[in-house]
Amino acid sequence: MNSPSDDADTGTSRRSLLAAGATGLSIAASGCIDRVQSVVDSDAAEQLSLSILSLPAADGDRESAEIARHLEGNLEAVGIDATISTRSESEFLEAILIDQDFDLYVGRHPADFDPDFLYETLHSTYEYDQGWQNPFSFTDTLSIDPLLERQRNETGADRERAVTELLEAIAQVKPFEPICVANEYRAVRTDRFDGWDETHLGTGRGYLGLESATSSDTEQLHALVTDQRLAQTFNPLSPTTREQDVIVDLVYDSLAVPTWSVPDEAEATEEETQAGAEVIDAANVSIEPWLATDWEWDGDTRTMTVDIREDCTFHDHTEGDSNDDNGNNGTDSAIPLTAEDVRFTYRFLADTTYGRTSSASPAPRYQGHASAVDSVTVEDDYRLTISFSTDRAVAERALTVPILPSGSDSPWIAHLESRVDSTDDDWSPTQGDWSIVTTDHAPPTGSGPYKYDSHDAGESVTLTRFEDHFTLRDDDHDLPAPTADELHFEVDPGTSSSVERVASGDADITTSVLDTYALESTLDDEAVSFVESPSWSFYHVGFNTHNTLCSSPRFRRAVSQLIDKQWVVEDVFAAEDSARPVATPVAEEWTPDSLAWDDGELVTTFIGEDGDVNVDAARELFASAFEYDGGELVR
Amino acid sequence: MLTQVLLQLVVVVTLMVLVSIAVFVGRYRLRDTRLEWRARIRAAAPVSALLAAVLLFNSVARQYGPDVSWIIHWNLTWPIYDVEGEFILWLQSFEAPAITAYFSFIYIYGYVFLLVFPVIAYFALSNTRPLRELLTAYTLNYVLGLGLYVFIVAYGPRNMMPELVDALLYDTYPQYQHLTRQVNRNTNVFPSLHTSLAATVMFLAFRTRAIYPKWFLLATGLGVSIAISTMYLGIHWAIDVAAGIVLAYICVALAHVLVGRWSFTAWVASLRDSSTSTGADTNTGANAGFPKTPPSESTSKSHSHSDSDSEPESETGSDPEPERA
Known part of the structure; x- marks a missing residue:
């Protein structure tokens, strides 16, 4: 963990060197003399400098980029030498989650419907872990850790109180500062497939149970994604592929799935039905059985007895069964999914080396889920008992992880064996960044309703309907089954071009979330509309608390006051009411009164008005902790 | 979508090129080109x-x-x-x-x-x-x-x-x-x-x-x-x-x-003299051997020898694929 600071130092000097080189290229550009001057004079008292990691505006996330520039301008105004470092989506995630090489960043957090995601996000256990667990390297063992644990152990109103206390504590110490939550918008066309408004399109469920138009001659559903990594890597453990959840959900089954209720026409407010936008209810999420047929919770022992569906199999990717009738052929050679695979999954997520090394190597995703599980006991092939360290709500959330195959045919086991064989005794893979996590993992072996078929690296990926899936086979359920024969996900990095392709009939849906400015484009076609889905994913500024400046809560609070959330929501997000400012990172129904945006007494307010910072007041704020030298904040 | 855009590009650029040939190149240069194209392609x-x-x-x-x-x-x-x-x-x-x-x-x-x-x-x-x-x-x-x-x-x-x-x-x-x-x-x-x-x-x-x-x-x-x-x-x-x-x-x-610093034609000729090279190697030789060849006689004037056998490489060689830029 020493190396990031070294890197940062050389990075700065290299950057200023290049700046000097670039200066030489354009002597005409104004301001270059000043810049050279400041490099020369910088010996005496060093100005505080911060680098803000962000995404490219046109090919990444326009809103994030604009918030980053807002913050950068205001940091400059108070005398901090702020720069923006633009990275591609996967490089951005890698810098934050794997290398932890950043000062500040502006981006989206995937978050979750349940506040328990904060456990993996902030618990000090994960201080040095790579992945979505604690990217801020934040530690507060006295107040935050106990609260994170308490909300896992309480239930009902007690849990609500614990969550409120936790959120208030987080708002004080600010390991990150939530800015706003934006609704997700996707363009869909309904002439080939309909029923898009039944559930959340950010999950695999959104692609099941569709209604296929009778006149349709094509049974392929054509979806567009912006991230080309989606067509390169299929590793469900990879933390650096954003928006892969849809494909993971479709290829893998989980014991249970989060389910959204759809409000009746009558209940939907006028706003919700405006402009043809369909809305599902954000508040009403429940965990419903999927691969599990049923479970029984024993509150005294905190154990759950789970029954899983019988005769399910993993996808068979061996040669020969793809062309001929794979109904028979597939069942014969396919690996059955049993309770043993569930046991393997939880143990593997907790330690990707599966006990081959002295210290566990947790997966860089799903740690909040896996850490809730104490042990799994296999009762018989289709029944298991899971012992939890948490109460029911958190325990049920743990049922949503993808079930991975165990056994000798498992690609995970095979990878593990080959690594153990090819290295010497003291094998110690880097947690979160060793090959089992970073490999492409193609073809992915899951048991989900769609099976990986083929991919063209960086261009497209095709999934085919898995005919043996229980949703097609069994009729003892009302779960949605796959409709389209094939799902074809194609990479199209442009928001405008994606919308145009859906509008022209070239595609059925934009799977990736659209930038809100796309909503301004007019859709002439009746079959095309924008679907709005609620989101928990929040825009935020993340602080690397291992950075000397950002390690100070006082500094983090002061920086938080430089962001005008109201202005961001009104000015940065083009479409009206597409985003709402937030003071706390959880879904609306969990937000305590003290942190309600409108009148909460703990809400951090912007120091200024309409996006323009009040420089004098802001400088006073920083002057209480740092020194000014000729307008520059110095250390 | 891509093919449509590409097709449009090819059509428009072809039209522009045809008009420009008429305007800038002229009849006489075209007539000479018809006579000398082999030598020019070879060069x-x-x-x-x-x-x-x-x-x-x-x-x-x-x-x-x-x-x-x-x-x-x-x-x-x-x-x-x-x-x-x-x-x-x-x-x-x-x-x-x-x-x-x-x-x-x-x-x-x-x-x-x-x-x-x-x-x-x-x-x-x-x-x-x-x-x-x-x-x-x-x-x-x-x-x-x-x-x-x-x-x-x-x-x-x-x-x-x-x-x-x-x-x-x-x-x-x-x-x-x-x-x-x-x-x-x-x-x-x-x-x-x-x-x-x-x-x-x-x-x-x-x-x-x-x-x-x-x-x-x-x-x-x-x-x-x-x-x-x-x-x-x-x-x-x-x-x-x-x-x-x-x-x-x-x-x-x-x-x-x-x-004009190196002549590939002269280099091939020298190879033919020592008769060690086969025709199949010419293409790879062009890339690997071209810059390494020591300076020989200057070729700033155009080549004027007209060999009777037509070279098959003329088709691929004349298309520099500039639209890939």
Whole structure:
């Protein structure tokens, strides 16, 4: 963990060197003399400098980029030498989650419907872990850790109180500062497939149970994604592929799935039905059985007895069964999914080396889920008992992880064996960044309703309907089954071009979330509309608390006051009411009164008005902790 | 979608080229070309093969280039933005739909035309030196420019300044993104290869202004428009354009020095004398052996020997695929 600071130092000097080189290229550009001057004079008292990691505006996330520039301008105004470092989506995630090489960043957090995601996000256990667990390297063992644990152990109103206390504590110490939550918008066309408004399109469920138009001659559903990594890597453990959840959900089954209720026409407010936008209810999420047929919770022992569906199999990717009738052929050679695979999954997520090394190597995703599980006991092939360290709500959330195959045919086991064989005794893979996590993992072996078929690296990926899936086979359920024969996900990095392709009939849906400015484009076609889905994913500024400046809560609070959330929501997000400012990172129904945006007494307010910072007041704020030298904040 | 855009591009550029041939090249040069084309192709074949090899290598390397770039990690976006300030925003303040339409047309069609037409115009000259210098300069542009792309990661204005909303190429004409995505990475902006290749044609047009005076004027107009279009459309910074012009100057100067220094034809002839080479090796020999061959007699005059056997390589060699630029 020493190396990031070294890197940062050389990075700065290299950057200023290049700046000097670039200066030489354009002597005409104004301001270059000043810049050279400041490099020369910088010996005496060093100005505080911060680098803000962000995404490219046109090919990444326009809103994030604009918030980053807002913050950068205001940091400059108070005398901090702020720069923006633009990275591609996967490089951005890698810098934050794997290398932890950043000062500040502006981006989206995937978050979750349940506040328990904060456990993996902030618990000090994960201080040095790579992945979505604690990217801020934040530690507060006295107040935050106990609260994170308490909300896992309480239930009902007690849990609500614990969550409120936790959120208030987080708002004080600010390991990150939530800015706003934006609704997700996707363009869909309904002439080939309909029923898009039944559930959340950010999950695999959104692609099941569709209604296929009778006149349709094509049974392929054509979806567009912006991230080309989606067509390169299929590793469900990879933390650096954003928006892969849809494909993971479709290829893998989980014991249970989060389910959204759809409000009746009558209940939907006028706003919700405006402009043809369909809305599902954000508040009403429940965990419903999927691969599990049923479970029984024993509150005294905190154990759950789970029954899983019988005769399910993993996808068979061996040669020969793809062309001929794979109904028979597939069942014969396919690996059955049993309770043993569930046991393997939880143990593997907790330690990707599966006990081959002295210290566990947790997966860089799903740690909040896996850490809730104490042990799994296999009762018989289709029944298991899971012992939890948490109460029911958190325990049920743990049922949503993808079930991975165990056994000798498992690609995970095979990878593990080959690594153990090819290295010497003291094998110690880097947690979160060793090959089992970073490999492409193609073809992915899951048991989900769609099976990986083929991919063209960086261009497209095709999934085919898995005919043996229980949703097609069994009729003892009302779960949605796959409709389209094939799902074809194609990479199209442009928001405008994606919308145009859906509008022209070239595609059925934009799977990736659209930038809100796309909503301004007019859709002439009746079959095309924008679907709005609620989101928990929040825009935020993340602080690397291992950075000397950002390690100070006082500094983090002061920086938080430089962001005008109201202005961001009104000015940065083009479409009206597409985003709402937030003071706390959880879904609306969990937000305590003290942190309600409108009148909460703990809400951090912007120091200024309409996006323009009040420089004098802001400088006073920083002057209480740092020194000014000729307008520059110095250390 | 892509094929449709491509087809449109081919049709429009072909029309532009045909009109230009009529206007600039003229009947007499075409008549001579019909008589001398074999010799001219033979003279230009080695450098054409080299250019084709570079383009082929590029299309393969493009898949790995970005990964390598991120490893080397010289992110120039901020320094450029910091030095340059908001010049692009100023340029965009002149935004109007007609101007956006003009520059979008120039950026796609004008550019491809500007690269394709001089190949034909110079091919129509008995002296093959301008043609060989042009193709050599193209090759150098690619080699040096793509070399820089490996080391330097930089995002263009459209990725840095979200407020550039109205005049962006891909928002106004989303279909072009399918085209440019085939040949460009969004982190490859320094230097501007659009500018450098356009400026290369401009510099060479200046040199041949005695032969093609009107073409020199058109090339200058187009070249300047292309340079402005890259900035106006938010794709490049002014610094990228400046660097592109410098790169073009270097490439044209280098091409002037290099062309005629080695004769591939003479080298083949010397090999034939020692009779150790087989015909099948000529293509690989062109790439590997070409620069290493010691200087032999100067070939600044056009070759005039007319061998009776026609060379099969003439078809592949004459197509430098400039639209890949």
